Amino acid sequence: MAAAMVAWRLVGRLVGRAVGPGGAFACPLTRLAFPAGQRRRMSGASPVLVELDERAGVAVVRLQQPPVNGLSLALLTELCLALQKLEDRRACRGLVLTSAIPGIFSAGLDITEMFGRSEERLGEFWRAVQQLWILLYGSRLVTVAAVNGSSPAGGCLMALSCDYRIMADNPKYQIGLNETRLGIVAPFWFKDALLNTVGHRAAERSLQLGLLYSPQEAFKIGLVDELVPEEKIQARAAEVMAQWLAIPDHARQLSKSALRKQTLDHLLMHREADIQDFVRFISRDAIQKSLQKYMEMLKQKKAYQVVSIGRILWNPRVRIMIRVLVRS
Amino acid sequence: MAAAMVAWRLVGRLVGRAVGPGGAFACPLTRLAFPAGQRRRMSGASPVLVELDERAGVAVVRLQQPPVNGLSLALLTELCLALQKLEDRRACRGLVLTSAIPGIFSAGLDITEMFGRSEERLGEFWRAVQQLWILLYGSRLVTVAAVNGSSPAGGCLMALSCDYRIMADNPKYQIGLNETRLGIVAPFWFKDALLNTVGHRAAERSLQLGLLYSPQEAFKIGLVDELVPEEKIQARAAEVMAQWLAIPDHARQLSKSALRKQTLDHLLMHREADIQDFVRFISRDAIQKSLQKYMEMLKQKKAYQVVSIGRILWNPRVRIMIRVLVRS
Amino acid sequence: MAAAMVAWRLVGRLVGRAVGPGGAFACPLTRLAFPAGQRRRMSGASPVLVELDERAGVAVVRLQQPPVNGLSLALLTELCLALQKLEDRRACRGLVLTSAIPGIFSAGLDITEMFGRSEERLGEFWRAVQQLWILLYGSRLVTVAAVNGSSPAGGCLMALSCDYRIMADNPKYQIGLNETRLGIVAPFWFKDALLNTVGHRAAERSLQLGLLYSPQEAFKIGLVDELVPEEKIQARAAEVMAQWLAIPDHARQLSKSALRKQTLDHLLMHREADIQDFVRFISRDAIQKSLQKYMEMLKQKKAYQVVSIGRILWNPRVRIMIRVLVRS
Numbered sequence: 015m016a017a018a019m020v021a022w023r024l025v026g027r028l029v030g031r032a033v034g035p036g037g038a039f040a041c042p043l044t045r046l047a048f049p050a051g052q053r054r055r056m057s058g059a060s061p062v063l064v065e066l067d068e069r070a071g072v073a074v075v076r077l078q079q080p081p082v083n084g085l086s087l088a089l090l091t092e093l094c095l096a097l098q099k100l101e102d103r104r105a106c107r108g109l110v111l112t113s114a115i116p117g118i119f120s121a122g123l124d125i126t127e128m129f130g131r132s133e134e135r136l137g138e139f140w141r142a143v144q145q146l147w148i149l150l151y152g153s154r155l156v157t158v159a160a161v162n163g164s165s166p167a168g169g170c171l172m173a174l175s176c177d178y179r180i181m182a183d184n185p186k187y188q189i190g191l192n193e194t195r196l197g198i199v200a201p202f203w204f205k206d207a208l209l210n211t212v213g214h215r216a217a218e219r220s221l222q223l224g225l226l227y228s229p230q231e232a233f234k235i236g237l238v239d240e241l242v243p244e245e246k247i248q249a250r251a252a253e254v255m256a257q258w259l260a261i262p263d264h265a266r267q268l269s270k271s272a273l274r275k276q277t278l279d280h281l282l283m284h285r286e287a288d289i290q291d292f293v294r295f296i297s298r299d300a301i302q303k304s305l306q307k308y309m310e311m312l313k314q315k316k317a318y319q320v321v322s323i324g325r326i327l328w329n330p331r332v333r334i335m336i337r338v339l340v341r342s
Numbered sequence: 343m344a345a346a347m348v349a350w351r352l353v354g355r356l357v358g359r360a361v362g363p364g365g366a367f368a369c370p371l372t373r374l375a376f377p378a379g380q381r382r383r384m385s386g387a388s389p390v391l392v393e394l395d396e397r398a399g400v401a402v403v404r405l406q407q408p409p410v411n412g413l414s415l416a417l418l419t420e421l422c423l424a425l426q427k428l429e430d431r432r433a434c435r436g437l438v439l440t441s442a443i444p445g446i447f448s449a450g451l452d453i454t455e456m457f458g459r460s461e462e463r464l465g466e467f468w469r470a471v472q473q474l475w476i477l478l479y480g481s482r483l484v485t486v487a488a489v490n491g492s493s494p495a496g497g498c499l500m501a502l503s504c505d506y507r508i509m510a511d512n513p514k515y516q517i518g519l520n521e522t523r524l525g526i527v528a529p530f531w532f533k534d535a536l537l538n539t540v541g542h543r544a545a546e547r548s549l550q551l552g553l554l555y556s557p558q559e560a561f562k563i564g565l566v567d568e569l570v571p572e573e574k575i576q577a578r579a580a581e582v583m584a585q586w587l588a589i590p591d592h593a594r595q596l597s598k599s600a601l602r603k604q605t606l607d608h609l610l611m612h613r614e615a616d617i618q619d620f621v622r623f624i625s626r627d628a629i630q631k632s633l634q635k636y637m638e639m640l641k642q643k644k645a646y647q648v649v650s651i652g653r654i655l656w657n658p659r660v661r662i663m664i665r666v667l668v669r670s
Numbered sequence: 671m672a673a674a675m676v677a678w679r680l681v682g683r684l685v686g687r688a689v690g691p692g693g694a695f696a697c698p699l700t701r702l703a704f705p706a707g708q709r710r711r712m713s714g715a716s717p718v719l720v721e722l723d724e725r726a727g728v729a730v731v732r733l734q735q736p737p738v739n740g741l742s743l744a745l746l747t748e749l750c751l752a753l754q755k756l757e758d759r760r761a762c763r764g765l766v767l768t769s770a771i772p773g774i775f776s777a778g779l780d781i782t783e784m785f786g787r788s789e790e791r792l793g794e795f796w797r798a799v800q801q802l803w804i805l806l807y808g809s810r811l812v813t814v815a816a817v818n819g820s821s822p823a824g825g826c827l828m829a830l831s832c833d834y835r836i837m838a839d840n841p842k843y844q845i846g847l848n849e850t851r852l853g854i855v856a857p858f859w860f861k862d863a864l865l866n867t868v869g870h871r872a873a874e875r876s877l878q879l880g881l882l883y884s885p886q887e888a889f890k891i892g893l894v895d896e897l898v899p900e901e902k903i904q905a906r907a908a909e910v911m912a913q914w915l916a917i918p919d920h921a922r923q924l925s926k927s928a929l930r931k932q933t934l935d936h937l938l939m940h941r942e943a944d945i946q947d948f949v950r951f952i953s954r955d956a957i958q959k960s961l962q963k964y965m966e967m968l969k970q971k972k973a974y975q976v977v978s979i980g981r982i983l984w985n986p987r988v989r990i991m992i993r994v995l996v997r998s
Contacts, residue, residue, distance in 0.1 A: 045450050074461050147352065194925050197918040205928050213573045214866045214929065215892055221925040222833065223917055236543055261551055262525040270550040273542065357850040505878065536869045565869055589879055590853040597850050600861050601870065 063114055064090040066100070071107035073100050073256055074248075078114035082121035083310040085168050087135075088092045089124075090142035097149045105277060108156035108259055109279065110251045111176060113163055117187070122167030128296050129305040143168070144285060147203060150175035152278050154267050156258040160251040162244065165189040167200075171240070174207040177258065177270070180251055182244035189232050194224030197304070203281045210277060211234050353656075390420040391442055394428070398432060399435035400583055401428050402576075406442035410449035411616055413496050417452075425477045436484035436578045436587055445515070450495030453513035456624050457633040468620040471496070472613060476501035479655055480606050482595050484586040488579040490572065493517040495528075501566070502535040505598070508579055509557045510572035517560050519533060522552030525632070529616065531609045538605060540564050610661065684938065705917075719770055722756070727763035728911055729756050734770035736811030738777035741824050742852035743791075745780075746798035753805045763832055764812035766907045767832060769819055784952050785961040796948040799817070799824070800941060803859060808934045810923050813916040816907040818900065821845040822882055823856075830863040830892070833926070836907055837885045838900035845888050849875040850880030853960070857944065859937045866933060868892050 018325045063077035066072075076095060077083040080199045085093075113119045120315060127139045150172060157176040164187045165173055172181050173189065181189065189210055193200045200208075200221055209217040216235045219225065242250045258266070281288060295301065389407035394400075403424060405411040413421075428434045441447045455467045478485060478500060485504040492515045493501055501507050501517065509517065519536055521528045528536075530548055537545040544563045547553065560566045570578045586594070609616060623629065690939065717735035722728075731752060733739040741749075752959045756762045769775045782961060783795045806828060813832035820843045821829055829835050829845065837845065847864055849856045856864075856877055865873040874893045875881065888894045915921070937944060 079684065090709070136392075147360060178547070194917055194921040197921050197922050200926040202928060205925075207931075208545070212543070213541055213869055215868070218866070218926070218929045219834070219895075221929065222922050224925075258551065261522055265522040265525050265527050265552075266550050266818075268527040269533075269552075270546070272527070273537075273546045273549065506875070538874070540871070541869055567875075586879065589850055593850040593853050593855050593880075594878050595862075595881075596855040598874070600858060601874045601877065602854070602867075 018284050026332070036142040044212055048282045061089045062096045064096050064100070066103070066106060068105045070256075071105055071259065072252070073106050073109045073283055075100075075109055075111050077112075077120055080115060082118045083115055083169070084147075085119050085143065086124040087139045088126055090139075092151055092219040094142060094145045097146075097153070098154065101149065101153060106155060106287035108255045108264060109159070109173060110158045110160055110248070110255060111150075112160035112248065112251070116163065118169075119161045119162040119165035119189075120169030121164070122171075122174060125305065126309070129309050133297060134292050136293045136296060137289050139331055140289045141285075144203075144281060144288065147171060147207070147225045148278065148281065149150055149176055151207065151274060152271075154263070155242075156255060156266070158251050158258070160247045161187075161189065161238065162247050163187055166192050170237075171204050171207060174204075174211055178240075178245055178254055180240045180242055180254065181230050181232060181238040182247050183241040184244050185228055185230070187229055188226040189229070189237060190226040190257065191221060192224040192226050194221060196224070198301075201292070203277070203288075206280065208237075210274075237288075366508065367610050387421055389417045392424050392428070394431070394434060396433045397548055398584075399433055399587065400580070401434050401437045403428075403437055403439050404442040405440075405448055408443060410446045411441055411451050411496055411497070412452035413471065413474075414452040415455055415467045415470055418467075418474055422473050422477055425481070428483065429477065429615060431483060434483060434590060436486070436583045437477075437481075438486045438498060438576070438583060439662045440488035440579070442575065444491065446489075446491040446497075446632065447489045447493035447502060447517075448497030449492070450497045450499075454637070457637050458628065461621050461625060463618050463626060464621045468617045472531075472609060475499060475503055475535070476573075476606065476609065479535065479602060480599075482591075483584060484594070486583050486586070488578050489517065489566065490575050490576045491515055491516075494520050498565075499532050499535060502539055504531075506568075506582055507566040508568045508570055508575055508582065509560060509566040510575050511569035511602075512572050513556055513558070514556040515557055517557070517565060518552070518554040519549060519555050520552040522549060524552070524628075529620070531605070533617075534605045534608065536565075610665075680850050691771050702771035713833060716747045716748055718752045720756070722759070722762060724761045726912075727761055727915065728908070729762050729765045731756075731767050732770040733766055733768075733776055736771060738774045739771055740777050740780035741767055741799065741802075742780040743783055743795045743798055746795075746802055750798060750801050750805055753802075754813065757809060758972070760813060763919060764814070765809075765909060766814045766816055766904075766909070767806075767828060768904065772819065774819040775815075775817045775821035775824075775845075776825030777820070777830060778825045778827075781961065782965070785958065785965050789949050789953060792949045793929065793945050796945045797941075800944065801830055802858075802922060803827060803863070804934065804937065807863065807930060808927075810919075812911060812922070814911050814914070816903045817843075817845065817894065819843055820901050822848050826893075827860050827863060830860075830867055833883070834896075834910055836896045836898055836903055836910065837888060837894040838903050839885050839897040840900050841884055842885070844882040845884055845885070845893060846880070846882040847877060847884050848880040850877060852923045854957075857948070859944075860935070862933045862936065864893075866930075880914040971989070 028233070052165065061077065061083075063074075063076040063078055065074045066132055067074075075093075077089070077093070079089045081087070083089070097109075100109055108271050123143065128136070157178075159173040159176040159179045161173050161179060161181040163182070165181075166188060170189050181187070191200045193204075204220060206222065212220065212235050220235075227235070227237060229238065229241050233241050240250070240254075350585070389405065391404040391406055393402045393404075395402075403421075405417070405421070407414070407417045411417070424435075428437055448549070450473065456464070459467070485506075487504040489501050489503040489505045489509040490505060491510070493509075494516060498517050498519050519528045521532075524530075533549060535547065536548065539546065540563050548563075553564060557565070557566065557569050561569050568582075577594055682895075713973070717733065717739075719732040719734055721730045721732075723730075727925065731749075733745070733749070735742070735745045737923060756765055758812060779799065785790070787795070798877040804956070813834075815829040815832040815835045817829050819838070821837075822844060826845050826847050839845070847856045849860075859872065868876065868891050876891075882894060885894065885897050889897050894911075896906070913981055
């Protein structure tokens with residue numbers, strides 16, 4: 015038990031150091047500040063809305079980056095900063111992660127962050143993606159994802175990193191790690207998070223085919239824990255949170271660490287290599303050319319201005335074009 | 343195949359050495375002796391009743407330590423001794439583990455063993471808990487748990503360590519590793535045994551929340567293999583045992599080892615460190631103070647004289663008090 | 671991503687070297703040659719029928735080794751050669767593995783290959799069994815098993831090694847790793863392939879009991895992915911293949927490698943030791959005597975001329991005799 019506890023602290027320290035203002039990943043300390051009062055909106059124009067109910071010890075974090083909560087470096091930085099602040103805030107014991115944009119939880123990584131960027135910038139972007147996962151997957155807080163819209167790729171990863179997933183039972187929504195369909199590959203820690211949730215066989219099929227699941231299908235394979243009518247999702251998240259907060263924090267955190275530490279350590283110990291792998295892969299001429307053509311296509315056809323990978327799949331015409339591009 | 347076989351023998355030797363009279367964990371060789379005849383009760387006042395049917399090659403081991411089969415050092419020692427004897431007995435090929443106390447399989451570790459004890463005694467206690475798991479989880483015998491009552495914490499661990507779990511379908515009964523609710527944490531090998539049974543996701547949720555499942559829920563997640571009406575559980579255990587004994591022992595044992603050896607080795611290779619972790623954790627002032635208050639409360643309120651951790655949960659008033667104590 | 675890609679190539683190279691004509695495992699380069707035209711049967715008297723539809727990029731591989739597609743060294747060699755050729759053929763993107771013999775997919779390893787053979791020959795046989803699994807489990811192709819008959823032991827392994835398993839919904843058919851019932855043990859890589867498909871608990875029970883499942887049972891535990899009426903199995907396999915081929919090959923292959931590489935590496939890194947283990951185990955006097963008696967029995971009772979292990983179970987009389995032999 016002591017060993018597990020020490021390990022947990024170690025992760026905490028690593029995470030803390032990585033995002034601290036003097037560390038390798040410096041978050042701009044702007045716009046977000048927790049007010050003394052309760053239940054006040056903590057940011058205005060920010061893409062990350064944080065409401066902390068100090069009495070309950072619960073923060074609700076809402077993503078609001080139109081059009082599809084694409085994970086740009088700016089959004090990632092804001093989100094990591096907000097999560098780290100909640101992590102450090104003693105009064106906070108749990109967080110609900112959800113979207114302020116109707117119909118979309120998050121469309122995943124912002125594709126514009128991957129095209130025509132310097133290696134340094136690409137590395138910074140990838141480090142921020144890693145950081146988001148490390149913070150969420152290893153959080154000391156109870157984390158509940160209220161998936162109130164579609165959630166492909168990186169959006170699905172965020173949900174997978176929480177302790178509990180509630181999804182709106184709307185058959186139009188989809189969730190899954192669909193990277194493969196776009197000709198790219200989910201990194202090993204995306205895969206590990208999926209595998210720990212749905213098991214080896216479902217993960218194998220899911221990743222090879224880049225499957226996007228309806229809420230009913232996602233529930234069936236265990237990708238989400240519960241389905242609720244869309245209008246009740248926030249209330250249900252609060253109920254679930256109350257159940258989880260009835261458990262003593264320290265013991266719950268140690269149990270969480272016992273089950274997640276190995277998976278977290280895998281990335282923590284290979285973080286730089288993982289960044290280099292990403293930068294090398296995404297900088298390849300073939301990949302950049304595909305991205306360029308895709309970006310140009312987006313500019314020409316304003317109707318398809320979707321800045322995030324996952325969205326591509328939802329329009330058959332774009333999907334076909336992408337497939338051709340990726341193959342060429 | 344040969345490699346697997348050697349490994350199995352190695353485990354056998356390690357186990358044998360550890361419990362042998364000259365080893366680190368000396369069982370008092372008293373009270374239990376196998377008579378030559380068949381189907382005779384093998385012990386009288388002992389908390390461990392063993393009946394060996396030599397013709398069938400099957401032993402039934404019944405726990406009878408009132409009020410709730412709490413795993414005290416005395417009971418653990420008797421049980422390990424009985425299991426080791428059956429392990430060494432050529433005529434014995436299978437064992438059914440069950441309870442002689444109505445409504446309770448086992449309430450798990452005896453909390454009085456953890457309060458106000460010397461470090462030496464705490465270490466001895468924990469070594470006995472380890473030994474029970476090593477013997478059961480790595481047994482060469484077919485092991486069937488006939489879970490005829492509630493089975494929290496260490497009681498659940500015993501069931502998890504068998505090859506097959508049959509539970510009485512009585513909605514009043516509960517089973518699960520609920521340590522987290524009491525502010526303590528299931529050791530890594532409890533976690534591994536659960537994970538190997540219900541998978542990563544169910545284990546994560548189960549351990550973080552310290553869930554106790556009804557028989558129906560336990561069956562649904564695979565924590566038990568089969569539900570039967572309470573009055574038929576022993577007959578059904580005998581039927582299942584006959585099916586398992588139809589398989590050649592040697593091949594079955596090698597297959598079992600192939601799937602359990604890695605998990606067993608994890609503890610066997612870190613056994614002393616695990617004991618030290620336990621002793622250090624349980625000796626902490628905060629933990630001892632909580633235990634003291636709880637013990638005093640038990641003395642004052644005779645109605646709550648339940649000596650074992652798991653039982654606490656079954657009385658809402660006690661649960662609330664404990665939670666307060668743990669937090670203070 | 672780059673790391674995963676390199677790893678994949680490494681496996682490819684290892685596999686390639688192992689089966690190349692100058693390598694340790696030399697396939698006789700006979701009988702099989704791909705014609706230039708499409709949809710022509712690629713071999714005549716061969717036990718391995720290969721039809722490659724170059725336009726679709728899909729090969730159908732049919733086993734036709736009467737009476738039960740027992741995996742003899744000859745069949746293994748032909749099959750490995752065919753698989754390697756398809757692997758190397760750029761026009762081929764997927765393969766359907768099925769049987770040309772009604773009612774039987776494959777009865778698994780040919781028992782006559784294990785009796786009265788020199789150590790060299792036994793080693794050659796086992797290397798071919800390994801090679802088949804390495805090729806199938808690590809194939810760059812989409813692999814769909816159309817299980818159109820019973821599939822015990824090594825037959826089940828072949829199905830487990832594919833990406834997707836469709837089984838004819840005929841209650842007379844059975845599938846499973848039933849080695850334990852015959853007194854032998856599934857090698858660790860059989861176990862790993864099963865574990866990756868049905869999870870730890872189902873694998874433990876399945877292997878300890880040597881369970882053979884009906885199609886419905888196999889579907890329930892996830893051992894097969896889909897059941898179809900027998901007459902529709904080939905059409906359904908083609909449909910499924912088309913779905914899988916809609917995914918970009920490169921990304922699909924990297925995702926497959928990410929989930930299978932560790933399991934493959936386990937054998938690749940212990941291949942020689944695994945061969946030695948097999949040869950030592952099967953050469954033991956007790957095992958050879960059992961095999962001898964069984965072979966003699968087969969000769970005397972022509973009615974039981976089943977050359978492959980799995981088949982034994984389907985006749986109660988033979989099963990009983992075998993059990994006696996194994997025990998003696």
